Amino acid sequence: MTPLREAVVLPAIFLTVTLLGGFRMAADVRLLPPSLSALVLGLLLMGTLTRGGVLVPQVFLHGGRTALENVSGAVVLVTAFTASAQAINLVLPERGLLHAAFAVLLFCQFMTLNATGAGRTGLLRSLLVLLGALFVLRYIVVEALYAPDGGLLSRMLRALMAGVTLGGIEYQANAPLTGYVAFLVIVLYVVGLLLLQPDGTRALTRTHRTVETLPARVDTRP
Amino acid sequence: MVRTAGLLLAIGYSAVIVWLYASQPQTSAEAIGGLAASVGAYRVDARAFDDGLTFFRDDKFDEARLAFDRADPARRDARTQFYVAYSYYRQGWGRFYNDDALFTRGLEAVNRAIDVAPGRRLVVDDETLGMRSADELKAELERGLRRELSDLDPRRVFETRK
Numbered sequence: 001m002t003p004l005r006e007a008v009v010l011p012a013i014f015l016t017v018t019l020l021g022g023f024r025m026a027a028d029v030r031l032l033p034p035s036l037s038a039l040v041l042g043l044l045l046m047g048t049l050t051r052g053g054v055l056v057p058q059v060f061l062h063g064g065r066t067a068l069e070n071v072s073g074a075v076v077l078v079t080a081f082t083a084s085a086q087a088i089n090l091v092l093p094e095r096g097l098l099h100a101a102f103a104v105l106l107f108c109q110f111m112t113l114n115a116t117g118a119g120r121t122g123l124l125r126s127l128l129v130l131l132g133a134l135f136v137l138r139y140i141v142v143e144a145l146y147a148p149d150g151g152l153l154s155r156m157l158r159a160l161m162a163g164v165t166l167g168g169i170e171y172q173a174n175a176p177l178t179g180y181v182a183f184l185v186i187v188l189y190v191v192g193l194l195l196l197q198p199d200g201t202r203a204l205t206r207t208h209r210t211v212e213t214l215p216a217r218v219d220t221r222p
Numbered sequence: 223m224v225r226t227a228g229l230l231l232a233i234g235y236s237a238v239i240v241w242l243y244a245s246q247p248q249t250s251a252e253a254i255g256g257l258a259a260s261v262g263a264y265r266v267d268a269r270a271f272d273d274g275l276t277f278f279r280d281d282k283f284d285e286a287r288l289a290f291d292r293a294d295p296a297r298r299d300a301r302t303q304f305y306v307a308y309s310y311y312r313q314g315w316g317r318f319y320n321d322d323a324l325f326t327r328g329l330e331a332v333n334r335a336i337d338v339a340p341g342r343r344l345v346v347d348d349e350t351l352g353m354r355s356a357d358e359l360k361a362e363l364e365r366g367l368r369r370e371l372s373d374l375d376p377r378r379v380f381e382t383r384k
Contacts, residue, residue, distance in 0.1 A: 008228040
């Protein structure tokens with residue numbers, strides 16, 4: 001890994017994710033620090049990334065490096081953790097039953113990813129799908145349901161859900177800008193994870209095929 | 223060299239993030255002004271402030287606040303925020319009852335003034351004001367918002383606006 005990528009590019013990406021991960025815009029602008037559940041899930045995600053080989057701590061911290069190089073590596077690890085916590089904070093609704101449901105879902109998914117041992121490529125793909133799905137669920141489905149200008153159907157659904165859960169579901173709708181920023185943050189976070197690769201490995205490609213290794217096409221024409 | 227620069231960049235960026243999360247600015251003007259104030263580079267627009275003061279003394283409070291907002295867009299100047307709070311007090315004050323909404327906004331403004339004042343102490347040297355310290359103004363606004371039995375005292379109508 002080049003010093004520029006390790007010392008400048010990765011911290012800049014992860015700190016931007018940390019900054020924008022808490023951005024919410026409704027009637028006012030709020031910057032939400034990660035909730036406790038987001039911090040715990042962020043720690044779990046760091047463990048998952050390490051087990052899957054996406055994050056290799058030995059690349060950033062070991063005895064053969066100078067003190068400055070180790071400090072630089074530690075900055076990458078710390079910022080990767082804060083970015084992970086904020087990326088999770090981004091897809092978790094802030095409070096209520098929805099927060100708990102999303103948190104439990106993420107916990108189960110991370111445990112599953114840990115257990116399957118999917119490897120670097122599989123883990124990155126799974127994480128991309130997981131974050132993408134939660135983004136769609138929260139910023140498209142739930143936001144549409146709780147939009148202040150929603151129609152009769154959405155009001156009926158909200159009332160039904162509130163009744164079924166005895167008022168356990170509460171959600172504050174955000175302005176559309178929040179969704180766009182959230183999309184950017186998730187893309188940046190995934191780009192940051194891709195750039196964590198040690199030298200010599202590829203990001204999302206399982207095998208490197210050349211023309212010679214491809215199976216020959218059989219001509220079945222008469 | 224690259225690592226040192228990266229480290230400094232990360233420390234600076236982290237400090238900005240912590241500051242933004244702690245101060246929760248609502249507009250870009252507040253964010254930029256707050257950052258400028260933290261390094262001592264924030265300046266109030268003196269001309270807009272003078273305009274606001276003129277409107278304030280003519281009891282044109284809405285106009286005064288527009289000018290004060292122009293003078294101090296980041297809401298980082300204690301004296302300007304004090305006048306904003308005072309304008310809410312004077313506009314909301316009534317012989318029979320006070321306007322709670324205006325008093326509440328006045329209280330928010332005087333709290334902002336106290337927060338950014340050095341040592342949280344603010345005294346304005348203005349002969350035309352009945353209350354010259356932020357503490358007096360805050361207490362008066364809080365008194366106005368409180369529901370008390372003395373609110374029914376008929377002698378209240380003889381009180382004067384400060």
